[in-house]
Amino acid sequence: MRLxxxxxxxxxxxxxxxxxxxxxxxxxxxxxxxxVIDVETLEVTRTIDVGERPRGITFAIDHSVLYLCAxxxxxxxxxxxxTGKVLHELPSGEDPEQFVLHPDNRHLYIANEDDAITTVVDxxxxxxxxxxxxxxxxxxxxxxxxxxxxITTSETTNMAHWIDTSSQQLFANTLVDQRxxxxxxxxxxxxxxxxxxxxxxxxxxxxxxxxEKGKIGFEIKGIHPDRVxxxxxxxTKDGKYVFVALGPSNHIAVxxxxxxxxxxxxxxxxxxxxxxxxxxxxxxxxxxxxxGDVTVIDVAELAAVKSIKVGRxxxxxxxxxxx
Amino acid sequence: MALARPxxxxxxxxxxxxxxxxxxxxxxxxxxxxxxxxxxxxxLDPLPENEGLAGAEVGLADNATTGRFLKQTYTLxxxxxxxxxxxxxxxxxxxxxxxFVVVNAPADDLLALxxxxxxADAVLFNAGAPETTLRNETCRQNILHTLPSRAMLTDALAQxxxxxxxxxxxMLAGTRTGDQAxxxxxxxxAEKFGVRLRETKTxxxxxxxxxxxxxxxxxxxxxxxxxxxMIIADEPxxxxxxxxxxxxxxxxxxxxxxxxxxxxxxxxxxxxxxxxQNRFEEAAARDMRPIDYAAWAAVRSIGEAVxxxxxxxxxxxxxxxxxxxxxxxxxxxxxxxxxxxxxQLRQPIPLTNPRALVALAPLEGFLHQRTELDTLGIDQxxxxxxxxxx
Numbered sequence: 001m002r003l004x005x006x007x008x009x010x011x012x013x014x015x016x017x018x019x020x021x022x023x024x025x026x027x028x029x030x031x032x033x034x035x036v037i038d039v040e041t042l043e044v045t046r047t048i049d050v051g052e053r054p055r056g057i058t059f060a061i062d063h064s065v066l067y068l069c070a071x072x073x074x075x076x077x078x079x080x081x082x083t084g085k086v087l088h089e090l091p092s093g094e095d096p097e098q099f100v101l102h103p104d105n106r107h108l109y110i111a112n113e114d115d116a117i118t119t120v121v122d123x124x125x126x127x128x129x130x131x132x133x134x135x136x137x138x139x140x141x142x143x144x145x146x147x148x149x150x151i152t153t154s155e156t157t158n159m160a161h162w163i164d165t166s167s168q169q170l171f172a173n174t175l176v177d178q179r180x181x182x183x184x185x186x187x188x189x190x191x192x193x194x195x196x197x198x199x200x201x202x203x204x205x206x207x208x209x210x211x212e213k214g215k216i217g218f219e220i221k222g223i224h225p226d227r228v229x230x231x232x233x234x235x236t237k238d239g240k241y242v243f244v245a246l247g248p249s250n251h252i253a254v255x256x257x258x259x260x261x262x263x264x265x266x267x268x269x270x271x272x273x274x275x276x277x278x279x280x281x282x283x284x285x286x287x288x289x290x291x292g293d294v295t296v297i298d299v300a301e302l303a304a305v306k307s308i309k310v311g312r313x314x315x316x317x318x319x320x321x322x323x
Numbered sequence: 324m325a326l327a328r329p330x331x332x333x334x335x336x337x338x339x340x341x342x343x344x345x346x347x348x349x350x351x352x353x354x355x356x357x358x359x360x361x362x363x364x365x366x367l368d369p370l371p372e373n374e375g376l377a378g379a380e381v382g383l384a385d386n387a388t389t390g391r392f393l394k395q396t397y398t399l400x401x402x403x404x405x406x407x408x409x410x411x412x413x414x415x416x417x418x419x420x421x422x423f424v425v426v427n428a429p430a431d432d433l434l435a436l437x438x439x440x441x442x443a444d445a446v447l448f449n450a451g452a453p454e455t456t457l458r459n460e461t462c463r464q465n466i467l468h469t470l471p472s473r474a475m476l477t478d479a480l481a482q483x484x485x486x487x488x489x490x491x492x493x494m495l496a497g498t499r500t501g502d503q504a505x506x507x508x509x510x511x512x513a514e515k516f517g518v519r520l521r522e523t524k525t526x527x528x529x530x531x532x533x534x535x536x537x538x539x540x541x542x543x544x545x546x547x548x549x550x551x552x553m554i555i556a557d558e559p560x561x562x563x564x565x566x567x568x569x570x571x572x573x574x575x576x577x578x579x580x581x582x583x584x585x586x587x588x589x590x591x592x593x594x595x596x597x598x599x600q601n602r603f604e605e606a607a608a609r610d611m612r613p614i615d616y617a618a619w620a621a622v623r624s625i626g627e628a629v630x631x632x633x634x635x636x637x638x639x640x641x642x643x644x645x646x647x648x649x650x651x652x653x654x655x656x657x658x659x660x661x662x663x664x665x666x667q668l669r670q671p672i673p674l675t676n677p678r679a680l681v682a683l684a685p686l687e688g689f690l691h692q693r694t695e696l697d698t699l700g701i702d703q704x705x706x707x708x709x710x711x712x713x
Contacts, residue, residue: 095601114601116388136388137598155595156652157389158630173392175630178652179595198652224695226657248656 023320024276024285025081026294027054027068028311034068034084035294035310037285039278042296042306048084051077056098056141057316060123061105066318067123069096069110076108076121081320091128093119098316100141100150102165109150109163111138118152118161120168130168134161140194142183144207153180153194160194160203162210172210176203181231182274186257187239195230197247202230204260216260223249232274232316236281236299243284243297245272252286252295254302264302268295276317287314347395349386349635351625352417353379353618354436355403355451356410356428361499363561364531375427375450376401377607378615381599382622384606389630397626415441422637425621427451427614430461437463446641448621451614455508458665459701462708467644467666469624470617473505475700476584477512479672479684480554480577482698485516486686489551494523494578495544495566501558505579509554521548526562536565545571554578581676584684587616588675596654620659620668624651656683657696665708669696 021040028035032054036046051070058067065087066079076090076099092099093112096119100109107129110119118138120130135157142151143165150163153176160183162172177199184193191213192205204214218228229247235257236242242255248271254264269288272295276285284297288307294314296306353376360370371377379399386397400420402413410432417424418441426433430452436442447466449457455474457466484490492513496506506523513520524547528539544553544566553570555578557563563580575581589600589610599619603611611619627650628643629635643649650658655671662669672684685695697703 113598136385156385159392178650178658198650198658
């Protein structure tokens with residue numbers, strides 16, 4: 001009798017408090033907070049206080065800790081995702097804006113926007129192991145799937161800088177259109193994509209030769225081309241789509257990863273900036289800086305399904321599985 | 324649904340390969356004529372002595388950083404001519420070194436330079452003279468303008484007023500040449516955008532307003548026609564600062580005081596501008612001002628052309644600046660380009676108060692068949708400039 005009551009109680013409790021769902025973490029640049037969104041209910045469940053002007057946001061590969069660029073605090077904060085507490089801070093160089101975690105799960109490549117430097121930090125020893133001179137206003141960061149190449153894009157120099165991660169030296173510098181903002185390698189590592197905000201294009205490079213292989217432009221009816229500004233973008237792992245945030249045009253472009261054709265445009269919030277998928281890539285969460293919200297896109301339908309209010313000027317987003 | 328915009332194959336881009344680049348060395352001249360600052364009632368805001376030059380220096384550092392990766396080097400050759408100095412002689416010295424000269428000088432000096440035989444093949448960048456006529460009747464094919472004209476500034480203000488439905492204006496104008504030119508630009512912009520400029524009063528007082536603005540301004544503005552907005556035309560900032568909150572009617576103030584249209588201001592921080600502001604502040608230990616911005620944009624325009632064409636050749640650079648391929652990322656939210664009919668750099672105009680960016684013109688709803696930026700200043704259809712016709 002007692003046992004069955006206990007079991008019933010456990011069962012009831014299990015129903016009342018559902019298993020924690022996966023989460024999307026959003027950095028709010030002008031609120032010094034992170035908003036945590038529950039992927040099931042599509043609601044903000046936690047708001048976490050962090051350092052000043054949080055921008056770049058990424059989890060360790062095993063999701064044990066969160067790394068966050070607190071730009072105006074001149075540091076990278078390491079945060080416990082369970083408690084939201086700052087565990088410690090990493091040296092980052094001045095004004096860290098964006099970063100990328102090397103596949104070794106140990107080295108962070110950080111763009112120091114005000115200093116024209118890329119800083120390489122060892123997250124275990126918590127030391128800077130290299131600083132590499134790059135162009136003015138480094139921003140976009142990427143690392144090849146095999147870990148051999150890191151990329152920094154510089155907004156005012158208008159280049160992608162190619163870093164050999166074994167020597168931490170530049171081995172190539174390739175020009176792109178005005179104000180490159182973001183870079184990503186394709187999953188097979190054969191192509192590098194770089195978005196140019198003011199140029200209004202994405203340049204695709206052949207990684208082996210660093211030669212330009214293609215260029216993608218965008219055109220939205222009723223919006224002047226000057227306002228169609230590609231910024232953050234993410235590729236689906238199935239090799240099908242690239243979703244491109246088009247900034248003040250308030251749209252996400254859907255690009256065919258293989259043919260480079262633009263397939264569709266999806267209306268989202270104002271000044272859409274970066275984005276993150278959920279675990280099975282069925283949903284895409286875009287940060288809309290000016291409207292202060294996150295748009296949820298159904299990837300199968302290529303349609304916006306909900307917008308979620310977050311903090312002021314949401315900047316980056318990162319996915320956290322909880323099971 | 325293939326909506327991809329076809330990318331025009333661009334001669335300049337395809338000519339560019341980053342391997343086997345020859346070294347390119349570019350000298351940019353900076354030429355300034357120092358002028359006496361007119362006396363003003365308040366000493367609160369002294370003018371920095373290096374306005375313009377400081378912007379050129381930051382632009383040069385920006386160019387140099389990019390150049391480092393491309394074997395391109397940049398030098399700034401500076402001539403600052405004192406009040407009683409020989410402007411044309413200094414200009415000739417510079418022109419013997421480089422055809423690319425950023426000029427921060429009054430309109431008359433700029434024109435004398437442009438018409439000098441030594442400058443026939445020069446590419447001069449006007450960073451200091453806002454006269455609309457320089458972009459119109461007295462335009463020269465060897466002058467590009469990175470500073471906005473007064474017409475661009477007052478058009479921006481008129482657009483804002485129309486958006487807010489503040490379409491009845493009155494104006495207080497000073498007596499100096501710049502004040503009168505600003506007032507004339509206001510009148511023209513009002514006409515262009517359907518604003519009623521109902522009355523203009525000239526400010527001729529020589530009393531010290533710090534003491535008696537509270538007494539003088541209410542009376543002076545008491546008999547003005549009904550208005551939504553009071554325009555101040557006082558370029559040196561003489562009496563204008565004492566008008567707000569002392570007017571007979573409670574009305575906002577705009578023009579050279581209050582809500583001010585400018586090429587650049589410390590309150591511009593969006594569109595990546597915070598980074599340029601930080602770089603400038605670190606270099607110059609003060610805020611970046613409009614002429615700094617114009618000089619920066621001039622030096623960066625040359626840098627951008629050299630980066631993309633990999634040459635310092637005068638003809639190639641000038642052609643590139645006017646080509647469709649040229650774009651300058653000027654931290655104002657959209658690419659900046661040069662108008663083919665008068666050499667003016669198209670640019671959004673921030674409307675600012677002392678503590679914030681209020682709006683950025685062109686404002687939404689002001690449409691243009693080419694680019695909304697051409698709703699500001701002299702458009703192709705109305706230009707009196709013929710020097711750029713080939």
